[in-house]
Amino acid sequence: MDANPIANAITQGFNEVLTENGVDVVRSLAVDPTTGNIDLAVQSQALTRAVSANPDAIAYFVLDPTASRPQIEQAKEAGIPVFAAFGKPDFEVNGYISLADEAQGYAAAKYLADNLPEGAKVAVIGGPATPNVLAEEAGAMKALEEAGVEIVGDVEQQRNLADNAAGGKEVMQGILSRFPDVQGVFSYNDDSALGAIAAAKQAGADVAFTSRNGTADAVGAVQAGDLLATCDLQPLEVGRALGRAVLAQLTGERDYQGTEEIEGPTSDACLVTAENAADWKSPEDQIDFVDITLG
Template identity: 30%
Template sequence: MKKQLILLMALLATVMLSACSVKPGFSLEPSFGTSATSTKGSSDTLTIGLSISTLNNPFFVTLSENAEAKARELGVNTTIVDAQDNASKQASDIEDLIQQNVDLIIINPVDSVAVATAVESANALNIPVITVDRSSEGGEVVSHIASDNVAGGKLAGEYITELIGEGAKVVELEGVAGSSAARDRGQGFNEAVTGILDVVAKQTANFNRSEGLTVMENILQSNPDVTAVFAHNDEMALGAQEAISASGKKIVVVGFDATDDAVAAVKAGNLAATVAQKPDEIGKIAMETAIAYLNGETVEEVIPVNLDLITK
């Protein structure tokens, strides 16, 4: 009987120990940890994707570097991809960022119309999108951060008119067809000069310096009496100026962006002026806006960045 009692007590002890045992990593105490949803609001775990139209342009290099620097300052991870001015590649890049499950994507579109499908893909998976410098023609965007490109185009047109007088013949070098920056800068310029100046040629050079050189060479052959050029960005303006210098002509050239090369050219008297956007500010503000939104703060749908006209 005594032996049976000892066996029974041992059996009861084993059962109680089994019931009280806990697997590693678990606790019997109630858990109040951060959920997956609230983790997105914690800046030390955020990953933000940044899709840039091209890193072959100093303007966008400055924008991306400052966005990345602000992210590091705030303890946020970034993944930066370069579309190389190719709308199809940008769509693929954004799809890759979506597959990586980034918390938010900042997009500088190659083509404002073409990028809409990629924005909609991000929307479908609840990944918020912010656009910078150029807008998207479709999908839902949390915020758009850019200079007022229409106002900048007007500023350039008014300054050119001031320099060369009414009735003079001018050329407009256009940016990438379909980009909001090209459309808006062209709109502002033409609003300022229509009926005042004679725009004898409009041709795209795709925001590219070498294309600006080639296009301007061809235009000068058919329009030797041109007196001014408005280029939608500094890269095209600098390319056009190379062609003009080689021709031996004196032609007023105004660019847009105020890149370091363009500002130096203005100081040297090679460019008449450049409309100064502030890519460093755009990059910083975009990253600050992204983090604020992910932390549950309300952000403005459109955030303008001031413009200046840089002259000698």
């Protein structure tokens, strides 16, 4: 997930906590180098390498709650603590941290609906069907349905599997070809929204957008008037919370067992809008990003 700024920021926050306490961190990517898409097989291969290296702990992003069970079970059998981010897997790990996915999707989609006329036509750009994305989409759909807007298209046919701006632009072009009068779009992440905004501008379409993640480019788009709002995930704090849990496990301060949930930042006041964008700071402005060894 190297192209994903949120995954990178989470990793940087995680790395900060551990390296400050003398723990070496090695990262692997779950991306097919040929297609650039997230690939579960690539992640499973990386986890196999990790188990073989016999580390003191493993942390990984849950891209599919059922994926990589053999590797995780092998790690547990070897006595290696395993921690999960982005959701709860369908099998036992020591601990996991989730984002406030549904609440954040709800907040961003509600803000979109509140800024559109009653009965406006709204589409949803979805992402790879990971647990956190599906929960976010559920929250967004709930907000849009409650607002009484007309939801056009099918999110299952509007997923940006590339998880980047180029993929978002392509999905938006498809939406505009089918629904040229669409008035609003909720996007599961900022990069997809930025690509969709570019497609709308290219087509001369007047469309309002909200999204989630709180990236620097998205906040810039809010300030420019291209994006109504983005929900800041506070990825550094997510990574730091995960790092503190792993550190507590390693030092014996706490023994996480039975897939315990790790508390992360809440969704309260997550929206970055034109009213507060000037006060926002990017993860890169909060800490120095460093190169993390790949393995």
